[in-house]
Amino acid sequence: MTRTGAQLLIDSLLDVGINTLFGIPGGVVIPIFDVLYDSELNAVLMRHEQAAAHAADGYARASGRLGCCLATSGPGATNLVTGIATANFDSVPILAITGQVRTDLIGNDAFQEADITGITRGITKHNYLVRHAEDIPRVVHEAAHIATTGRFGPVLIDIPVDVSTSKVDGELQSDLQLPGYKPNSVGNPRQVERAAELINQSSRPVLYAGGGVIASGAHQELLALAQAGNIPVTTTLMGLGAIPEDHRLSLKMLGMHGTPVANYAVMSSDLLIAIGARFDDRITGKITEFAEHAKILHVDIDPSSIGKNIKVDLPVVGDARQILLRLTPLIEERNRSEWWQQIENWRRDHKFSYKNDGKLKPQFVVQQIREVTGGEAIICTEVGQNQMWAAQWFTFKRPRQFISSGGLGTMGYGFPAAIGAQFARPEATVFEIAGDGSFQMNIQELATVARNNTPVKIALLNNGYLGMVRQWQELFYQRRYSHTRLNGNPDFVKVADAYGVAGIRVQKSEEVRPALEKALKIDGPVLLDFCIDPEENVFPMVPTDERLDHMIDLA
Amino acid sequence: MRHIISAMVKNEGGVLAHVAGLFAARAYNIDSLNVGETEDPATSRMTIAIRGEDAVIEQVIKQLRKLVNVIKVQDFSGRECVERDLMLIKVTTLPGKRGEVNDLVDIFRGKVVDISHKDMVVELSGPEAKVDAFISLCQPYGIREVVRSGRIAMVRGTKAE
Ligand SMILES: Cc1ncc(C[n+]2csc(CCOP(=O)(O)OP(=O)(O)O)c2C)c(N)n1
Numbered sequence A: 001m002t003r004t005g006a007q008l009l010i011d012s013l014l015d016v017g018i019n020t021l022f023g024i025p026g027g028v029v030i031p032i033f034d035v036l037y038d039s040e041l042n043a044v045l046m047r048h049e050q051a052a053a054h055a056a057d058g059y060a061r062a063s064g065r066l067g068c069c070l071a072t073s074g075p076g077a078t079n080l081v082t083g084i085a086t087a088n089f090d091s092v093p094i095l096a097i098t099g100q101v102r103t104d105l106i107g108n109d110a111f112q113e114a115d116i117t118g119i120t121r122g123i124t125k126h127n128y129l130v131r132h133a134e135d136i137p138r139v140v141h142e143a144a145h146i147a148t149t150g151r152f153g154p155v156l157i158d159i160p161v162d163v164s165t166s167k168v169d170g171e172l173q174s175d176l177q178l179p180g181y182k183p184n185s186v187g188n189p190r191q192v193e194r195a196a197e198l199i200n201q202s203s204r205p206v207l208y209a210g211g212g213v214i215a216s217g218a219h220q221e222l223l224a225l226a227q228a229g230n231i232p233v234t235t236t237l238m239g240l241g242a243i244p245e246d247h248r249l250s251l252k253m254l255g256m257h258g259t260p261v262a263n264y265a266v267m268s269s270d271l272l273i274a275i276g277a278r279f280d281d282r283i284t285g286k287i288t289e290f291a292e293h294a295k296i297l298h299v300d301i302d303p304s305s306i307g308k309n310i311k312v313d314l315p316v317v318g319d320a321r322q323i324l325l326r327l328t329p330l331i332e333e334r335n336r337s338e339w340w341q342q343i344e345n346w347r348r349d350h351k352f353s354y355k356n357d358g359k360l361k362p363q364f365v366v367q368q369i370r371e372v373t374g375g376e377a378i379i380c381t382e383v384g385q386n387q388m389w390a391a392q393w394f395t396f397k398r399p400r401q402f403i404s405s406g407g408l409g410t411m412g413y414g415f416p417a418a419i420g421a422q423f424a425r426p427e428a429t430v431f432e433i434a435g436d437g438s439f440q441m442n443i444q445e446l447a448t449v450a451r452n453n454t455p456v457k458i459a460l461l462n463n464g465y466l467g468m469v470r471q472w473q474e475l476f477y478q479r480r481y482s483h484t485r486l487n488g489n490p491d492f493v494k495v496a497d498a499y500g501v502a503g504i505r506v507q508k509s510e511e512v513r514p515a516l517e518k519a520l521k522i523d524g525p526v527l528l529d530f531c532i533d534p535e536e537n538v539f540p541m542v543p544t545d546e547r548l549d550h551m552i553d554l555a
Numbered sequence B: 001m002r003h004i005i006s007a008m009v010k011n012e013g014g015v016l017a018h019v020a021g022l023f024a025a026r027a028y029n030i031d032s033l034n035v036g037e038t039e040d041p042a043t044s045r046m047t048i049a050i051r052g053e054d055a056v057i058e059q060v061i062k063q064l065r066k067l068v069n070v071i072k073v074q075d076f077s078g079r080e081c082v083e084r085d086l087m088l089i090k091v092t093t094l095p096g097k098r099g100e101v102n103d104l105v106d107i108f109r110g111k112v113v114d115i116s117h118k119d120m121v122v123e124l125s126g127p128e129a130k131v132d133a134f135i136s137l138c139q140p141y142g143i144r145e146v147v148r149s150g151r152i153a154m155v156r157g158t159k160a161e
């Protein structure tokens, strides 16, 4: 059978299980889009390549499957960069396919040429420039393998247009040739035994679970370990949903905007058990005084994450699920009643709260979204206060329910990610909790949801500010609101309307519930413009480089 | 402390850029980097001489191991190994001085590989200190150009595992 490079590409993508991709065509990828014209592989036309990358990422996070995006050379490829970097930082498996100028023009500053493999070297797990069509099946299989094993991440494949159009005969090799790639997933048995000893000896242990638990599908195993040893669990932003947050063992999220009980517990612990987490500065606060009395046990698939930010007493390299499966049977039952007494006191004395002054409060909106969806919705967020309110107030039940740009903190991520999540999980209710600043960074995707009748519900927490930056200015820069007031915001309901998307404005607390119910009844996208208290803040808060237990709370 | 890191890599485009990019992105400072084919034409050997605290070196090695095209990474420090630099040096040889420079070349077991009226090119290999010493002894005659290969190294005795 004779096939072109473009056909080989689409066949190979189907082979590795990709049935949806997000993209925008352009000169050098016309041959690829031509194959997509009548392929079973569903291509979703986005309105910006950044959004295509985020949609692939949201698709992957919501489903645990490999996401895929496709863009043309030059500006198409460079527009993907923020999305690739976002996926890389949060270890999300996506394939980014880019077109490239003709092989003989590479390096000549040809029209729409960009050295995208060079540009993305530091923000991909690996990347390829394909020079021969017959290599495509192998490269796609390798890329999929690399993206979805070890510590997951994005892989980019750059394909010159002449490679896409050239014809190749016969069956081709797709065997992997990766002698240097052997992620260790099982972990060293001796280290696992030592880990059990440390846990059994500890009287004030805390489990600190990150995105790695969700990536590895280790949530049940995490709960089993916590139950076996009666160990409290706190999660990072990326780890939200790794344990049901209303579970007695859950202390909810830790860190800069985490719960006091989680932060106090970590700071007072004698053993911190980090699983698939990486001691980011938003978690540790002042790192030299972080969990000073604790031994650190660190389970991670990526050896380079261990000992990078903090000295670790016991490293265990491997896949979280595999290690937890072998660790839990070695754990002795302990009631740790003194520790729990202390934790219950903190939990009782320091609850999240906000002032009930009659104004429309974002926290209330998030709680109401939880209630109308029975706590089942997939929540995608933008970045800023909206993200933190969503994280603090929703109370997540399941992994893959909270989708947010954690590491890179990319404004404009949430809306296209929600589109991707909805394509991955058509039956699910998907909410995008947005800020007015961030939403405008990918607002053009209203066209995509309108065109596909993608039923994403956008809950815009409209405060008229780049709110999180304004909060910092209020607290640390004497209220000098330099360039954070979003004068010139559009009427979002009218914008939605112009795109053919239903828009609902909500100004009072009592309107929230009916508006949400109405939105859920609409079989299609809806934009809810919540005009919230403009100067509401996110509390508690640990100021940058303060000790983690030095939280300010002015609520 | 100074470390010699030896990395076996796939012999294909982009590997050098990956490794160099890794060092650049993390502001690691390398003394030298040498790349060459091995006994197997599908693989190349990179020898990296780098200074840094143990924690930094440990990160360097972990990061190198993470690269998909890097097959094996070893730290030679603390192991018995042969280390060599290769140098080509062009020394000014004014009339009457050529004999003196020739003597130096002999003492250092170097080789004169090119000669003209005004200068000569000497090839010299050896441990870093020896090469440095030769340069400094040539200084009084005038050095026109120096090219050094950077460190290459091999563990003594049985093949490094
Ligand atoms: C692409 C990008 N640019 C700038 C920032 C810095 N930043 C972080 S939060 C924020 C404000 C976000 O405003 P908005 O989306 O309205 O959310 P709010 O905090 O008001 O809820 C800014 C500008 C960022 N995170 N990402």
Ligand SMILES: [Mg+2]
Pocket: A435, A436, A437, A461, A462, A463, A464, A465, A466, A467
């Ligand atoms: Mg805002």
